[in-house]
Amino acid sequence: MAVLAHAEAGEIAARLRSLALPDHQDLREPENGLVMLRGRIGGDGAPFNLGEATVSRAAVRLASGEVGFGYTLGRGREKARLIALCDALVQSRDFGAAVERDVIAPLREQLLARRRKVAAETAATKVDFYTMVRGEG
Amino acid sequence: MYVAVKGGERAIENAHRLLAHARRGDQSVPEVTLDQISEQLGLAVDRVMSEGSLYDRELAALAIKQARGDLIEAIFLVRAFRATLPRFGASEPVDTGAMRVQRRVSSTFKDIPGGQILGPTFDYTHRLLDPTLAEGFVPEAPATAEASTAATPRVTDILGRDGLIEPSPQAEAGASVGDLTREPLNFPADRDLRLQNLARGDEGFLLAMGYSTQRGYGRNHPFAGEIRFGEVEVEFAAEDVGFAVPLGAIELTECQMVNQFKGSATEAPSFTRGYGLAFGQSERKTMSMALVDRALRARELGEEALAPAQDEEFVMSHSDNVQATGFVEHLKLPHYVDFQSELGLLRKLRQEFAEANEAEPMKEAAE
Numbered sequence: 001m002a003v004l005a006h007a008e009a010g011e012i013a014a015r016l017r018s019l020a021l022p023d024h025q026d027l028r029e030p031e032n033g034l035v036m037l038r039g040r041i042g043g044d045g046a047p048f049n050l051g052e053a054t055v056s057r058a059a060v061r062l063a064s065g066e067v068g069f070g071y072t073l074g075r076g077r078e079k080a081r082l083i084a085l086c087d088a089l090v091q092s093r094d095f096g097a098a099v100e101r102d103v104i105a106p107l108r109e110q111l112l113a114r115r116r117k118v119a120a121e122t123a124a125t126k127v128d129f130y131t132m133v134r135g136e137g
Numbered sequence: 138m139y140v141a142v143k144g145g146e147r148a149i150e151n152a153h154r155l156l157a158h159a160r161r162g163d164q165s166v167p168e169v170t171l172d173q174i175s176e177q178l179g180l181a182v183d184r185v186m187s188e189g190s191l192y193d194r195e196l197a198a199l200a201i202k203q204a205r206g207d208l209i210e211a212i213f214l215v216r217a218f219r220a221t222l223p224r225f226g227a228s229e230p231v232d233t234g235a236m237r238v239q240r241r242v243s244s245t246f247k248d249i250p251g252g253q254i255l256g257p258t259f260d261y262t263h264r265l266l267d268p269t270l271a272e273g274f275v276p277e278a279p280a281t282a283e284a285s286t287a288a289t290p291r292v293t294d295i296l297g298r299d300g301l302i303e304p305s306p307q308a309e310a311g312a313s314v315g316d317l318t319r320e321p322l323n324f325p326a327d328r329d330l331r332l333q334n335l336a337r338g339d340e341g342f343l344l345a346m347g348y349s350t351q352r353g354y355g356r357n358h359p360f361a362g363e364i365r366f367g368e369v370e371v372e373f374a375a376e377d378v379g380f381a382v383p384l385g386a387i388e389l390t391e392c393q394m395v396n397q398f399k400g401s402a403t404e405a406p407s408f409t410r411g412y413g414l415a416f417g418q419s420e421r422k423t424m425s426m427a428l429v430d431r432a433l434r435a436r437e438l439g440e441e442a443l444a445p446a447q448d449e450e451f452v453m454s455h456s457d458n459v460q461a462t463g464f465v466e467h468l469k470l471p472h473y474v475d476f477q478s479e480l481g482l483l484r485k486l487r488q489e490f491a492e493a494n495e496a497e498p499m500k501e502a503a504e
Contacts, residue, residue, distance in 0.1 A: 002370070002383035028377075034219060035373050035384065036227040037192060038314065039336075039414045041328055043291055043391060045305025047230040048329035049316050050336050050414060052219055053192035055384060059377065069378045073371065073385040074193065115237065119284035122239050125255040126282070129247055 003108045004086055005072045009079035011110075015103040016082065022095065024085060027067060028059035030077035056080035066091040160205050174198040183388075183417025184208055188458060189215030190318075190337040192387055192416050209339075209458050216459050227314070229372040229381055233365070233391045233414070234291055240418075241365040243292050245395060249363075251289030256366060257418075292363040293393045293410060302395065302408040324450045331433055331449060335426045336415055338456030344421060346446045347428030355432045355444030359411070362395035366418050390419045394427035399438050409438060 004012060034052040041048055058070045058080040068088025070080040086103060089095040161168070175182055175198040185197040189212045197215060204210035240256025243249050255261075296302040306328065315330035322330070335343060350357060369389055372381040392413035400406030411431025413423030433449050435442040445451050455461060 002385075005383050005385040033223045033225045034191075035225050035371075036316070037371060037387065038228050038230040039233070039332075039389075040230045040305065041332060042293065042305030042410060042412050043233045043393065043414075044294070046308035046312070046329060047314050048332045048336075049227070049314055049318075050231075050333070051187065051190035051192060051416060052224070053228075053371070053384075053387065054196065054222070055225060055373070057225065057375070069375065069382065071373060071375055071378075071382045071384055073387065075195075116284070117281075118239065119237070120281035121279040122254060122256055123282040123284040124280035125240075125257075126285075127253040127255065129253075 001083065001087055003104050003111055004070075004083045006111050007107045009076050009082060011107060012079065012082040012086065012103065015106060016085070018102050019089075019095065019098055021085075021089075022092070023063035024060050024088065025063075026058065026081065027061045027084075028057070030056060030058035030070075030081045032056050032075050032077060058084040060084040060088050062088050062092060064092060064094075160203070169202060171195055171198040171202065174201050180418060181206075181208060183415075183419050184340060184422070185211045185215055186416040187419050187422060188212045188337055188339060189219070191215050191219045209462055213459050213462065226373065226376070228384070229374060231369045231371060231387075231389065233369060233389065234294070236289075236365055236367040236369050236389070236391070237386075238289050238365050238367040240367070241289055241363065242361075243363045244361040245363075246292060246295070249289075249292055249295070251285070251287050254289075289365070291365075291393060293395070296362070296395070296408065300405065300407060302410060303399070305410075305412075322453060324453075325436065326449055326453060328430075328434070328437075331453065332412065332414070332426075332430060334453045334456055335413075335429055338426070339458035339461070340419075340422045340425065342456050342458070342461075343425035343429055346432070346452060347425035349444065350428050350432045350446045355435065355442075355447040357409075357411075357428075357431050358397035359428055359431065360395045361424065362393040362410070364390065364392045364420060364424065366390045366420070388417050390415050390417065390423045392420070392423035392427040394424070394431055396431050409434070 033055055035055045036052050037050045038047045039050045040046065053073055054075050056070075056072055056075060056077050056079065058077065059067060060070070060081065061067050066088045068084045068086065068091065070082065070084030070087060072079050072083055086099055089099040090104075175194050178198075178201065181201055182194055182197045185200055185208055186192050186194065188208075189197060189200070191197075196218060197211070200211035200214040200218075201208070203214060238251070238254060238256075240258060241251065241254045243253065247253070293302055293305075297304060315327055315333065317330055317333055322334075326334075349355070351359070367388065368386040370386050371384040373384050374381045390413075394411035394413070396409045396411060398406040399409050409431065411427040411429075411434070413426035413430065415422045415426065429446055429452060432444070432446040433452060435447040436449075440447070442448065
């Protein structure tokens with residue numbers, strides 16, 4: 001589900017449109033709130049409160065009973081609902097494989113491509129040290 | 138003394154209308170969009186998120202627009218907004234060791250595993266104004282290179298393996314994490330509260346405090362062990378789900394300051410450390426924070442605490458720019474009654490003074 005949290009609401013919705021979705025209802029209306037983000041002293045020590053982030057959450061139940069939860073950074077309530085719907089669908093025998101194949105897998109590939117691009121651009125700024133012999137240069 | 142003052146409603150309403158007009162500026166110039174602020178004034182957005190203590194790029198961009206670019210006003214707006222939302226809980230502590238690093242430099246080791254990665258930085262620019270940026274500038278596509286899959290361990294982890302640097306303090310079992318948005322500050326404050334205070338503290342204030350330690354007011358011989366910037370994943374243990382769910386990624390900057398040694402009869406000397414962490418790409422902020430964090434450990438490390446940066450009550454009570462601006466700027470609100478009473482007192486004193494001076498010569502003459 002980490003892939004979905006990194007995607008835009010519109011991207012998830014567009015992918016879901018290719019599926020004939022089963023009936024479902026909101027178990028928890030999508031809502032906005034805050035999560036206090038924590039770091040660790042020295043990076044690896046005791047936790048401390050760094051500052052908050054906006055978060056959206058929702059819960060969806062399929063007619064067949066599966067319950068899915070959606071959590072994401074930001075105030076995108078619709079995105080939280082779509083994640084909850086996907087979370088419910090992946091648990092269902094009829095839709096699990098299709099959601100993985102048509103929604104999550106392509107979004108994962110898109111996310112990894114974005115990360116590869118940033119990593120390649122970052123790598124080009126890595127310093128190659130060379131040593132000058134005394135008296136040269 | 139505060140008393141209700143009536144009147145001025147129309148003036149206030151018209152002043153706000155005029156403000157909206159001034160904010161928009163010349164309407165023949167296109168309006169700035171939130172995307173433009175977020176994308177092209179990204180470091181201002183990072184600062185408003187850090188000191189507003191709320192990670193939300195879009196809200197920070199809106200606050201900057203509403204505040205006409207006054208960042209402290211924008212921070213104030215963001216703080217006020219956060220008070221309107223319920224808190225679902227606290228995240229799992231983020232793992233900065235697993236950061237997808239976009240910049241990572243160390244001034245202590247040339248050959249750190251993972252390498253020195255400059256990333257998008259102002260360092261080594263000539264600080265000459267660039268007229269080509271004034272209009273229509275299209276940047277060259279970034280260079281690319283094969284990315285290494287090697288881990289980028291923290292420099293402090295490398296020093297720690299040989300025991301050359303003190304380990305980070307670990308949490309005691311069951312200890313709660315201090316939160317100054319929930320409980321009022323008490324002194325002495327533990328390091329978790331101090332770091333929370335510094336993380337949302339004013340960059341300019343922390344810069345000056347950090348600088349003062351370098352100039353000798355609480356000297357602690359710092360080296361920038363490592364500065365890293367990049368994305369980390371955030372997880373949240375959601376009660377309804379029953380396990381930690383991924384929330385997505387945030388950008389953070391981390392600074393590990395390595396400082397001069399501490400040892401005792403029973404403990405071998407080792408480097409000490411100061412820590413800085415902030416939202417976004419906030420390098421000056423995290424470096425200053427790490428310097429001040431180390432200075433504030435004077436008591437714990439048995440150092441003489443004589444300098445302002447070592448005085449936690451002084452630092453923590455004055456670091457917050459929303460509090461500071463509130464108290465400084467309230468001076469411009471009506472204080473008519475206060476002032477009338479001062480004026481009355483002053484008139485009385487002056488009258489007494491005049492009477493005393495009039496009486497004096499007569500007394501002399503009588504003698």
